[in-house]
Amino acid sequence: MIATPDTRLQLTGKGIQTENVRRHYVMGQSLIRAVDGISLQVPAGEFVTLLGTSGSGKSSLLNLIAGLDQPTSGAVIVEERDLAQLSRAELARHRLYTVGMVFQSFNLIPSMTVIENVELPLRFAEVERSRRDSLAREALDRVGLSGRLQHRPSELSGGEQQRTALARALINRPKFLLADEPTGNLDSRTGTEIMNLIRECNDDLRMTVVMVTHERALAEQYAERLVFLADGKLVDDQPNPRSLAGTTSPGGASREGV
Amino acid sequence: MKAYDLAELAMRNLRESVLRNSLTTVGISVGVASLVAMLSLGIGLQQMATRRLVKSGLFDTIVITSRRDLRNFNRDEEQNGPAPAESPALDEPSRQKIEQLANVTEAFPDLRFITSFTYETKPHLTMVAGIPASYRTNDAFEGMQGSFFSSDNSDEAILQKTFAAELQGKTAKPGSDDVPVAELAKPLLGKELTMRYAERMPFVESAGKEGSAPEGDAAPDTTSYSIASRERKLRIVGVTDLDPDSMRGPVRARVLLPLKLVQSLHVVQPTALRDTTQAGSKVPTYSTVSVRVKDPGKIQQVEDAIRKMGFNTFSMLDATRSLRRFFAILDLFLGIFGSLALAVASIGIVNTLVMAILERRREIGIMKAIGASDADVKKLFFAEAGVMGAFGGALGVALGWMIGRLINIGTNIYLKRQDLAPEQIWFVPWWLVGCAILFAIAVSLVSGLYPAARAAKLEPVQALRYE
Numbered sequence: 180m181i182a183t184p185d186t187r188l189q190l191t192g193k194g195i196q197t198e199n200v201r202r203h204y205v206m207g208q209s210l211i212r213a214v215d216g217i218s219l220q221v222p223a224g225e226f227v228t229l230l231g232t233s234g235s236g237k238s239s240l241l242n243l244i245a246g247l248d249q250p251t252s253g254a255v256i257v258e259e260r261d262l263a264q265l266s267r268a269e270l271a272r273h274r275l276y277t278v279g280m281v282f283q284s285f286n287l288i289p290s291m292t293v294i295e296n297v298e299l300p301l302r303f304a305e306v307e308r309s310r311r312d313s314l315a316r317e318a319l320d321r322v323g324l325s326g327r328l329q330h331r332p333s334e335l336s337g338g339e340q341q342r343t344a345l346a347r348a349l350i351n352r353p354k355f356l357l358a359d360e361p362t363g364n365l366d367s368r369t370g371t372e373i374m375n376l377i378r379e380c381n382d383d384l385r386m387t388v389v390m391v392t393h394e395r396a397l398a399e400q401y402a403e404r405l406v407f408l409a410d411g412k413l414v415d416d417q418p419n420p421r422s423l424a425g426t427t428s429p430g431g432a433s434r435e436g437v
Numbered sequence: 438m439k440a441y442d443l444a445e446l447a448m449r450n451l452r453e454s455v456l457r458n459s460l461t462t463v464g465i466s467v468g469v470a471s472l473v474a475m476l477s478l479g480i481g482l483q484q485m486a487t488r489r490l491v492k493s494g495l496f497d498t499i500v501i502t503s504r505r506d507l508r509n510f511n512r513d514e515e516q517n518g519p520a521p522a523e524s525p526a527l528d529e530p531s532r533q534k535i536e537q538l539a540n541v542t543e544a545f546p547d548l549r550f551i552t553s554f555t556y557e558t559k560p561h562l563t564m565v566a567g568i569p570a571s572y573r574t575n576d577a578f579e580g581m582q583g584s585f586f587s588s589d590n591s592d593e594a595i596l597q598k599t600f601a602a603e604l605q606g607k608t609a610k611p612g613s614d615d616v617p618v619a620e621l622a623k624p625l626l627g628k629e630l631t632m633r634y635a636e637r638m639p640f641v642e643s644a645g646k647e648g649s650a651p652e653g654d655a656a657p658d659t660t661s662y663s664i665a666s667r668e669r670k671l672r673i674v675g676v677t678d679l680d681p682d683s684m685r686g687p688v689r690a691r692v693l694l695p696l697k698l699v700q701s702l703h704v705v706q707p708t709a710l711r712d713t714t715q716a717g718s719k720v721p722t723y724s725t726v727s728v729r730v731k732d733p734g735k736i737q738q739v740e741d742a743i744r745k746m747g748f749n750t751f752s753m754l755d756a757t758r759s760l761r762r763f764f765a766i767l768d769l770f771l772g773i774f775g776s777l778a779l780a781v782a783s784i785g786i787v788n789t790l791v792m793a794i795l796e797r798r799r800e801i802g803i804m805k806a807i808g809a810s811d812a813d814v815k816k817l818f819f820a821e822a823g824v825m826g827a828f829g830g831a832l833g834v835a836l837g838w839m840i841g842r843l844i845n846i847g848t849n850i851y852l853k854r855q856d857l858a859p860e861q862i863w864f865v866p867w868w869l870v871g872c873a874i875l876f877a878i879a880v881s882l883v884s885g886l887y888p889a890a891r892a893a894k895l896e897p898v899q900a901l902r903y904e
Contacts, residue, residue, distance in 0.1 A: 247806055248898040268810050274897075275808025286803045286901065290453050302442045303808045347807060 193258040194387060195221040195244055195355065200253030202239050202411075213239035215411035216253070221404075223354070226381045226388040228398035229406050236411035237391045238359055244389060245280055245357050246273040257355065275303055279348030279386075281377075283360035285340040287332040287347075294319065294328040297347045304351060318346040322376055338369030345376055349384075356380050358390040362397065374401050438813050447820035454793070461782075461789040462829045468779030469833020469877045473869060474840040475771035481841070481863040483764035490760070491733060492576040499728040499740055499752040500547075501535065503527035524747040528722045531746070535728060538742050540735040545569045546723035548699045549690055550706065555631040556604045563600055565632070566690035567699030571729065579858070582622030583675035590697035594630055595675040600691035601625055622676035630671045632692075635705045638663045664705055779877070782829070783884040786822055790888035793821070794895075801892055802900025811893040818889035819882060826881025830874035837873070838865050 202214040214236045221227050229237040242248040243255050246262050249270075255262040257277060265273065274280070287296045298315040306314070319325050322342040332340050341361060348356060358377060362370030378401050380386045392398055398405050399421045407415035438446075451458045490496045504524035525531055536544040548567040553560050572578065573585045578595075586593050596604070601621040640661040671694070706724065730739050740750045794801070801814055841863040849859045 242898050245806070247901070248896070268812070271805070271808060271810035271813075274806060275810075280806050282806075282901075286799075286806065288800055288803060290449060299804070300807045302438055302446070303804075303810070303813055305439050305442075351808070 193354075194223040194225070195219070195389065196254075196256040197240070197243070198254040198256070200240070200243060200255055201251045202236075202243060202248065203251045212236075212411045214243065214250070217408070217411070217413045219406060219413060219416070221387060221389060223387050224381075224385050225404060226378070226402045227390070227404045227406060228402040229389065229391045229408060230393065230395060230398055231408035232393060234410075235408040237408050239411070240408065241357055241359055241389060241391050244355075245278050246270040247280075271303075275300060276351055277353055278355045278357050279351070279353040281341070281344050281348050281356070281358040281361045283363035285332070285337075285344045285364070287340055287343055289332050292329050292331055293324060293335070293343050296332070296343055297350055300347060300351050314350060315346070318350050319343070321349070322346045336369070337365050338372060341365060341369075341373050342376065345373065345380075349380065352384075353386070355387045355389065358388065360391055360393070362392070362394075370397070377401070438809075438816060443816055443820040444824065446817055447824045450793070450797070450817070450821055451824060454796070457789055457792070458825060461785045462825050462832065464782040464785040465779070465826060465829025465877055465881065466832035466836055468776075468782035468880075469830050469873050470836035470840060471778040472772065472775030472876070473834050473837025473865065473873050474844070475775035476768060476869055476873075477837065477841040477863050477865045478844065479764065479768040479771045480866060480869070481845075481861060483761070483768075484864055485860055485862055486760055486764075489576070492574065495753050496733045497542075497730045497736070499730065499736065499743065499750050501527065501544075501726045501728060501743055502724065502749045502751075503722065504747060504749055505722075526722045527724075527726055527748060531748075532723065532726050534746070535726065535743060535748075538739060540731045540739050542729040542731055543569060543571060544726055544728045545696055546700070547725040547727055548696065548704070548706065548723075550634070550704050552632060552634045552704075554692065555633070556628070559604075561600070561603060563603075563692055564690040565692045565694060565699075567696040568693050569696045577679045578675075578677055580618060580678035581675050582619050582677075583626045583673075585675060586695045587674070589695045590701060591695060592669065592671050592698065593674045593695065594632075594671040595677055595693040596625065596673060597677055597679055597691040597693070601676045604630075618676055618678045625673045625676060628673050630673055630692075632669045632671055634667055634669070634702060636665045636667045637703045637705045638665055667702070669702065779880055783880045786825060786881050786884035787887060789825075790818060790822060790885055791891070793818075794888055794892045798895065798900050801895050802897050802902075805895070805897035806901060814895070815889040815893040818892050819885050822881040822885025822889070823878050826878035827874065829881070830877030833877060834865075834870050834873050841865060 197217055197219045199216050199218050200214055201212070201216055204211040204213060217236075217240060219240075229240060231237045239248070243250050243262070244257065246257075246265070250263050253263070257273065260273075262270065262273065288299070291299070294312075294315050297318055298311045301311040301314060316325065316328070319328065322345050324339060324342050324346065327335065327339065332343065335343065341364075345361075356377065361373055361377065365373060374397065377388060377390065381388045388402075390398070390402065395405075399419055402419050403422050404416070404418050406413065503526060505526060532544050532546060535541065546567075549564060551562065551564050553562045555561075570586070570589045578585060581595070583595075586595070598618050598621055601618075605621065605624065607621070640663055677693075728739065728743070730736055736752050740752055743750050801809075804814065845861065845863040848862055852859055
């Protein structure tokens, strides 16, 4: 049976933890409470989805975990490091090595080919050109895009673009994969392909996955745990009932037996 | 990020908005071109002036006289230093010693005398001077008809234009350009000229039998000498345009002979008479010795060394020093004017890069989201500015080179129309090429400071939200 979040964190050590984290924006005269005092623990190796309606704060929370944004107050602890205490350069290293991001709108650089997009993080990591090339090919092979290395994003379908983005997120072997509505711009069949790839990352590469989605069905199909947000607050945190019943993918089910 | 990755990404980004970046680069190149054209003209003019001065032989020459002469250009020297009688004689051993001094190219005696020539049976009287082979490059011989001496001791003569006219019975006023030198030279070149001169010979006792030497003096006489009248046939090889009365050229004689030839003739010099009255040796002394110095800037140093030896010296002061100062100021002003265009171009760089930030805001956000640091983004914008600067600089140097060349060609066409010799008034030294490109890169990098800082400061979340 699946462990409770508390025990899992203790068992596996380094995961994600937020402590009463807030992210408030001032917009004109009004104060927007995008994230308003969320405390959450994600043990290493878990597949968690953040669910909620538009404006519930799920993407804002994901951005805080990714180190793309800094909290107004509270702590975001990833691998025992409080992101709020990190310098800008340290945050950049966090984004480069610790987390991999996948976005709804893919966020590929249009002027670069598929392989150039994928190896871009390796340039920031100052990896040698020859090694960069082999790593990028390997990552693209994993997502099934080895035939389209020299194409530009505009020449690819949505699914192929998202697979390119996924390959890019995986290239530096991060411990955490953060996905912000990864299937939001895809049809259901392509979305399933992408979700299976993300699931593989969780199963085969032992990556912790935090995915934002508003589709409950998708979350229930793949995740181990569902976290519900509304108005910047955590309203529910529960294990996936289907996962408990052993109806998720074989990878997830097998791990539960460990 | 590694340097070559930066350069590659910068080039890629520049290619993305090729028209705008090309226009910015052209802007830089126009700025650099104006700078290079201005400075190359300044340098060219300076070189021309220096070349002219050095070629005139006036500024790299020191004239030496013996203190025994009791004549001097400098009053101070008369009062200080050793008494004339105790100072060294200006003779061949002294000349050789002076020639050994540092920075001295050559030291040669000033041998000149008035004598008579016979051309086509008619006698003519004039001043003769021996000139060293190094005068071949002196600008005094620039307009010469015929050729310079074939060797340093050949029986050849170069005539001054007025003497050439005299030989042909034509009257040409000194300094006038009425008769072209080519016309005067034509009938004379290759013709023979007979020179009559007085040779100084060792004293022969029998020649002085009639009472010049005192009876019973058995010691060999070292200061007396004999004089014999001689004739020498010379071939006219050249006719110069040189005005004997002008300061231009250090010759001031109307017939010029190779120096070695004159030395071998042992012509009696005005100093010969003095030699007999002063205690000395058989070695003849020179009235003056001219010293050529390697670099006009070293004149003072060589002059001091010669004075230490006990001789009087005279030189034109280092005119190139004040000339260099003048040109340094000229170059500075030309550089400032040239840089104005580059300053305008640098505003273009700022504008282009600020526009690029607005356009590539999302791209910057993506790069930051996948791990680019502030420094990476900053360096990338710097690299783009630097690449534009490097290309603009290289293009500008080429453009400036062409502008300078065109001005040079135009000037020379004008000079040719005025019947003047062509001049190189424009020169692009390698250091100017290097410095101009480096300057363009430096200006571009400074211009990139603000845009790069702005791009680096972008928050990734805001940049990604921007559509």
